[in-house]
Amino acid sequence: MAGVLEKRNKILSLMRRLTLDEGSFTIADIAHQMDIPRSTAQDWINRLIEDECIVISSPGKGREATRYIARTALPQTICKRIFSTCDGDLVEIYHECMSSGCAAFCKHHHGRAGGVLTDVRRDGTLLREMGRIGSVDAAVGISPLPAVGVVAIRQEGDQIVQTIRSFGGPAYSLTEMMSRAEGVLSVETHRNGTIVEGDVYTKALRRLLIGIDDTDSREDGATFALAYALLQRLGRCEGVMPISHKVAMLYPGISEKTAGNSCSLIELAAGEDAISGIIKQAVAFVAGESASPEWGIAIRTGLAEQEGLRAFGEQARQERVTIGDAEALAQETGIHLIGGRGVIGALAAVSLQGCSDEILLNPDHPFNP
Template sequence: MKEVELTDPYTIPYRGIYVVCDEENKNAEIIEHTNCYSGAAWSRFHYARSPLIQQARAVGDMTRYLMSTGACDLSLQPSVAAAGIESVVVEGDEVSITYAGLGGGGVGATKCRAFAQGVLRYDVSESGGGKAAKGTIVVPRRERVLIGIDDTDTKEEGATWSMTHNIATALNCNESVYLSHSLVQLFPVSAKTQNCVSTVLEFGCVSKEAKEELLENLEAALLKYSVSDETGMVVLSSFEASKMEEYSTMCRSGELTKDIAMEHAQKNGVDVRLGGNGVIGALASLAWFARPDESVDLEAKL
C-alpha cells in the first residue's frame, strides 16, 4: 500500500498565465496553460459568461480568452455561473487580472492561478468550501510575434514542422514565451518536397529588445539546421493577422510566385528575414496562428 502525501491537496497551479495586448490596450488575450484540462474546461464554460469575454476556446492544453479590457460586475450563481473574470487592467508594462469564484471555482480563481509561471505577484482571499473568493494576479504585458517558416527540408531529409517546434521550445523563456505552433496546409505546388505544409510560430514578448533577441536567435538556428537553400522566414508583430487572410487564401487555392509573395509582404508590413522561395508558404501561414485543428485542412476557411 502506498501512502499519499500531499503538501496542498486543493491547489493545482497552472503551468503558466500570459497576457497579449493590442497596441491601444483595448483588447487582450489571456492564455492559460493548465495542468488539469478538466478543471480548465469547467472554468472556460463558466468564464465565457463574463461580460468582458469576447471568445473563449481551448487550443491543446491552453485556454485562450479574448477579452475587452476594463472591469465589470459579476453575478455569480452556483452551478450555472459559478466563476468569472471581473477585470483586466493594463498599467504600463503590467496587466492585472481579477478572478472570482464560488466554492471550488474560488480555489481556481485564487491559489491555482496565483502560483502559475509568469505571475509577478498576487493578492488572494480565502477559498474553498462554501466561500466566495477573489484573486488578483499581475503578469507582464506582452505583444504577439508571429513567425512564418517554410522550405527548410529537401526531398531527401528534414521536416519543417518538427524542426521549428524544437527550435521554438529551445528559445522559450519568460521574456519570449512560446504560445502556439500551427501546421498550415498549402496548395500542392510542383516545387513541394512532399506534403506542401508551412508552419507559423506564435510568441508573446515583453519588450522590443526581447523580440529582436528572439528573432536573431531563431534566424540563426534556422540557418544552422535547415537543409534547404530556399528557406523562408517572415515576421508579423501584430495582435491579429486578418490582413494576411486574402493572401493565405490565394496560396491555399493555387500556385503563386515569389514576386507576388514579396509584394504582399511589403504591403502588409511583414518583415522578411529569410527570403528564399519558402517565403511564399511562410507568408501564407501567418493568418492561421493558434488554429492548428483548422489549418491542416485545405478546405477550412478563415
C-alpha cells in the same frame, strides 16, 4: 515579490512532502533540507501558520522539538502557466493547465460569463482568452450561473491585471493555486460572502508569430521538426513564453514541393526589448539547420487583425501564390520576410493563425475561420 512567492512555494512543497512521507516535520528538518538558518526556517513556519497552511501537530517538550504538518496534501497548483500579451487595448490571456478537464471547465464557464472576454478558446490544456482593457460586470454563483468569469482587464505600467470573479472550486484555484503558476507576479484576493474576487498580475508581453517553410529537401529534413526545435530553443530564453506550434497544409499542386506542401507556425510571448534578439536567433537557427537554400521566415508581432492576411492564407490553400504577392502584402502589413521561396508558405502560416485544425490540415475544407 516573484522571488518571495517562489521561495514560499518551495518551502511549502517541502512541508507537504514531509507530511506525506514522514507524517510531520520540525524546524530543523526545514532548515537542513532548504539549507537555510534555523531562524529563517522558524520565520517561514510562523508565517505559514498565520496563513493557515500548516499547523502544530505536537508541541515541543523539553528537548523534544515541536512538530508540524501541512494542512492539506492536495496539489499545490493545477495552474502551470498564466501570462498575457497586449497590443493597444487588445489583450490575450493564456492559462496553461495541468488538467485537460480543468481547462475545459474554465473554457466553458469563462465563455458563459462573458465579462470583458470577446473570445475564449482551448487548445489542449492551453486556454486562450481574448479581451479588451475595461470592465464588464458578470454574475457568478450556483448553476445555472457560471462559476467564474473575467470581469476586468487593466494595464498598470508593464503589467496586465485581470480581475477574476469566482465561486466554489474556481475560488479555491484563485486563492490557493494561481499565485504558484509560472508567469504570475502576484495575486490579490478578497471575499464577499461566497464570492471571491481577485486581481492576477502578469507581465505585459508581446505576441510573436514566426512562420517557417521550405527548410527541407526531398532527401532530408522536415519543416515541422525544425519549427518545433526552434520553439523549444527560444522557449528556454529568459522571459520567453512558448505558446503553440501549428502545421498548415497549402495548395498541393506545386511542382517544387518536397512532400505534401506543409508549412509551420510557432507562437511565443516575450518582452518588447527581447524581440529583436529573438528574431536574430530565429534567423540564424533556421539558416543553419535548413536542408534547403530556399528556406523562408515570416515574422509578425501584435494581436490586432490585419486586412488582407486571411485572404492570403485562403489563396495559398487553393492556388499558386508568387513571391511578389507575399512581398506586397508583407509591406502593407509590416510583416518581416526573410529568406528565399519559403517566405510564401511562411507568410501563409502567419495568415492562418487561429484557424481550426480542420482548416489548417485540409485545403479542401470550407474556409470559415
